[in-house]
Amino acid sequence: MNALLISAVMGVLMMFSSFMLKSKSAVRNVALAGMFLILVANILDTYGWHLFNIPTEGMMHFDRFSLFFNSIAFACTFIFFLLSARDMEKVGINYAEYFSLIFFILCGIVLVASFQSLLILFLGIEIISIPLYILTGSDKRNLKSNEASLKYFLLGSFSTGIMLMGITLLYGHAGSFDITVLIKAGEKPSSLAIAGLLMLLFAMAFKVSAAPFHFWTPDVYDGAPTVFTSFMATIVKAAAFIGFMRLFSTAFYSLHDQWQMVIAIITALTLLIGNITAVFQQSIKRMLAYSSISQAGFMMLALFALNGTATEGLFLYVAAYSLATIGVFAVLIKMKDYTFEGFNGFARHHPFLAAVNTVFLLSLAGIPLTAGFLAKFYMLKAAVEAGGFLWLVIFAVLMAAVSVYYYFRVIQAMYFKEGDAPVSMEVSRPFQWVLGVLAFLIILLGVFPNALLYWFYF
Amino acid sequence: MYNFLQIRLSAFLLDVNTVGSYIPVALQVLIVVGLIGFLLWATHMLGPKRKTSDKLEVFSSGIGSHGEARQPMAIKYFLVAILFVLFDVEVIFFYPYAVNIKGLGWHGFYAVLMFVGFFLCGFIYILKKGALKWED
Numbered sequence: 001m002n003a004l005l006i007s008a009v010m011g012v013l014m015m016f017s018s019f020m021l022k023s024k025s026a027v028r029n030v031a032l033a034g035m036f037l038i039l040v041a042n043i044l045d046t047y048g049w050h051l052f053n054i055p056t057e058g059m060m061h062f063d064r065f066s067l068f069f070n071s072i073a074f075a076c077t078f079i080f081f082l083l084s085a086r087d088m089e090k091v092g093i094n095y096a097e098y099f100s101l102i103f104f105i106l107c108g109i110v111l112v113a114s115f116q117s118l119l120i121l122f123l124g125i126e127i128i129s130i131p132l133y134i135l136t137g138s139d140k141r142n143l144k145s146n147e148a149s150l151k152y153f154l155l156g157s158f159s160t161g162i163m164l165m166g167i168t169l170l171y172g173h174a175g176s177f178d179i180t181v182l183i184k185a186g187e188k189p190s191s192l193a194i195a196g197l198l199m200l201l202f203a204m205a206f207k208v209s210a211a212p213f214h215f216w217t218p219d220v221y222d223g224a225p226t227v228f229t230s231f232m233a234t235i236v237k238a239a240a241f242i243g244f245m246r247l248f249s250t251a252f253y254s255l256h257d258q259w260q261m262v263i264a265i266i267t268a269l270t271l272l273i274g275n276i277t278a279v280f281q282q283s284i285k286r287m288l289a290y291s292s293i294s295q296a297g298f299m300m301l302a303l304f305a306l307n308g309t310a311t312e313g314l315f316l317y318v319a320a321y322s323l324a325t326i327g328v329f330a331v332l333i334k335m336k337d338y339t340f341e342g343f344n345g346f347a348r349h350h351p352f353l354a355a356v357n358t359v360f361l362l363s364l365a366g367i368p369l370t371a372g373f374l375a376k377f378y379m380l381k382a383a384v385e386a387g388g389f390l391w392l393v394i395f396a397v398l399m400a401a402v403s404v405y406y407y408f409r410v411i412q413a414m415y416f417k418e419g420d421a422p423v424s425m426e427v428s429r430p431f432q433w434v435l436g437v438l439a440f441l442i443i444l445l446g447v448f449p450n451a452l453l454y455w456f457y458f
Numbered sequence: 459m460y461n462f463l464q465i466r467l468s469a470f471l472l473d474v475n476t477v478g479s480y481i482p483v484a485l486q487v488l489i490v491v492g493l494i495g496f497l498l499w500a501t502h503m504l505g506p507k508r509k510t511s512d513k514l515e516v517f518s519s520g521i522g523s524h525g526e527a528r529q530p531m532a533i534k535y536f537l538v539a540i541l542f543v544l545f546d547v548e549v550i551f552f553y554p555y556a557v558n559i560k561g562l563g564w565h566g567f568y569a570v571l572m573f574v575g576f577f578l579c580g581f582i583y584i585l586k587k588g589a590l591k592w593e594d
Contacts, residue, residue: 012579019586 001062002041002051003070004110010034011103018096028085031099035081038106039074042067058178059117065311066114068456069242072315073109073235076322077102080235082434083330084227087425091138091225098138098228101131105236112243117177118167121243125163125207128236129156135232136224148223155216159206166199179251189255197252197259204247207240210300211269214293218277221289229285230329233292234322241299245314249306256306263304264392270297271399278406285338287406288328291364294403295321298379301396304389305382312453313378319452320363320371320445327360327438330431336422340409344419352432354414359439363446365407366400371445376400378449537589548577 014031021027041051046067056062088098104127111124133156137149167177173193174182183189189197206213221229252259274294281287299317302310331353335342347354363372383393414421445452516527555562555570562569584590 012576015579015583019583 001054001056001060002045002049003038003074004107005052006034006038006041007103007106007110010038011100011107014096014100014103018094018100021096024089024095027096027099028081031085031096031103032078032081034103035074035078039071039078042070042074046071059120060111060114061116062114064456065246066110066242068315069113069239069318070110071455072319072322072452073113073239074106076235076238076319076326077106077231079323079434079438080231080326083326083431083438084230084333086428086431087227087333091227092140094138098135101135102231105131105231109235109239112239113246115243115246116179118170118179118182119177121247122160122164122167124243125240126160128239129160129207132156132228132232132236135228136220138228139225142223142225144223145225146223148220151223152216152220155206159203159213162199162206163203166196166203169193169196169199172196179247182251183254185254187254194258197255198262200247201259201262204240204244205266208237208244208296208299209293210266210296211273211293212266214270214273214296217293218286218289221292222283222286226285226329226333229289230326230333233288233329234325237292237296238318238322241296241302241314241318245303245311248303249311253306260304260386260389263300264389267297267300267304268392268395270294270300271396275399275402279402281406282340283338284332284340284343284410288325288332291403291406292325294399295364297399298376298396301379301383301392304392305379305386307382307385309378309385310382312456313375313382315456316371316378316445316449316452317375320375320442323438323442323445324360324363324370324372327435327442328357328364330435331357331360334423334425334427336424340413341419343410343413343421344417346414346419346421349421350423350427353427353435356435356439357414358411359442361407361410363442365404367404369443369446371442371449374446374449532592534592541584541589544580548574 010031013034014027017027017030021030044051045062046064085099089095091098108124108127108129108131111120111127113124115121115124133149133153136152137146139145169192170182171177173190173196176182183193202213206216209217221233224232248259271294274290274292274297278287278290278294281290295317299314299321302314302317304310332338334353346357359370363370366372366376380393380396383389383396413419551573552570555566558566
């Protein structure tokens with residue numbers, strides 16, 4: 001609750017600071033301070049320090065699941081601000097508004113992570129989506145950015161429509177929006193409930209860009225300004241997954257056997273399409289968009305399994321994926337040329353950046369000693385524990401092997417190719433420190449995953 | 459047709475659940491349209507007409523007109539429309555509150571106050587951003 005209110009107020013505050021603060025660094029500092037405040041307030045909330053006491057029964061439920069995820073998301077956003085806030089200046093003139101929109105998205109993330117009523121889920125998804133449409137099109141003079149924004153808006157609204165239809169049908173079945181009473185255990189669900197479930201499944205699969213609902217992802221991630229792609233592909237996608245997980249593990253758990261096969265097919269398709277298409281990309285930004293689809297495929301395994309390991313694994317995966325992707329994008333923003341060739345000889349000119357970038361890429365590929373490896377391991381373990389679908393596990397391992405190819409192409413370009421790797425802007429020392437901390441965190445989580453998961457229980 | 463003529467008209471009109479109960483409305487519409495049409499036609503035909511060039515000239519308060527009245531002016535329709543929708547929605551939210559004003563009590567009042575407060579923030583923001591400055 002703390003975080004929700006503070007982030008809403010921060011959004012308004014950033015709006016005002018757009019005409020009250022003259023210098024951009026002041027705006028940035030306000031945003032950083034606000035982000036830190038939200039993170040601290042959320043951690044206080046987790047341990048019982050509520051700033052406000054507002055009754056939310058039946059609408060939202062702030063349990064450890066939601067608060068813990070909020071902390072991860074806020075910490076990632078804070079790191080994202082530290083790394084990339086300076087680069088947002090280059091997108092356009094409305095610098096403070098970009099922060100304001102991101103704070104509003106964080107509001108939506110809190111709603112999606114802690115909803116108990118389907119209405120709040122819908123509200124949260126919309127609050128996340130609408131600022132994202134704007135951020136996608138914020139590079140107004142760029143035709144690709146405009147196209148991406150329009151495409152995202154049309155498809156996103158359409159999928160939201162499907163979600164609303166699903167919610168309506170479920171209301172028709174249960175007479176309630178409360179996810180805890182939506183489907184009673186042991187009861188044979190009506191066809192209304194099944195149709196509603198499927199519609200919600202499709203809409204949520206769209207939001208997390210799982211195949212075959214992934215077609216918007218490459219164009220939107222490619223067209224959006226790179227700083228916002230970084231935010232969209234990590235924290236927002238993670239939040240959509242948490243909402244997905246919360247919905248299906250609470251409302252539809254009793255029907256798990258019936259929709260498990262659908263999720264298994266979606267998972268396999270997402271892994272296949274994401275990985276195979278990423279292999280053929282020439283632009284690293286587009287490759288990362290496809291890689292985010294394939295990583296979504298791995299996160300879908302948590303939904304498929306839906307057990308204790310899956311919950312833990314999803315948190316670890318979300319943290320590992322977000323941290324690594326934010327890092328890769330932060331380095332990518334500094335480059336002049338977004339193709340693989342643009343990275344040729346990067347290691348000779350910027351040895352430190354190349355080294356940390358390698359750590360991020362190794363984590364995304366799932367190489368041991370990085371967080372990405374253990375995250376993938378947890379996911380596969382959860383899927384094995386769920387039982388019965390060994391082909392899916394084997395397929396996921398094969399696809400992880402495919403993913404190594406395109407991540408290592410970047411490493412190969414950085415270390416083993418000749419070139420001058422043109423950098424479009426100078427790399428400051430604090431930026432390098434933050435990247436170093438990020439790489440350290442990824443290795444730490446890869447060695448001691450409990451450094452993160454401990455806080456889920458205590 | 460035969461059956462229709464055989465019908466008892468008074469019973470047909472008094473029965474509220476048939477099409478027949480709309481006959482008075484139809485009659486009313488006919489009379490209204492007919493009367494208006496007739497009056498317009500009659501004034502047009504019977505009134506005197508003197509068309510001179512002085513009489514047809516545009517004037518106000520006896521002063522001759524200067525220039526063209528149809529100056530092009532940039533009304534930012536898009537902006538006006540968006541702002542209209544926003545404030546229209548604000549007003550729409552008041553309707554359910556107005557119906558339940560007693561039942562919601564002070565709690566509802568604070569909630570609405572907060573809503574209006576947030577809206578006011580937005581309003582100040584668009585004013586400061588110069589959304590309503592139409593002359594460039």
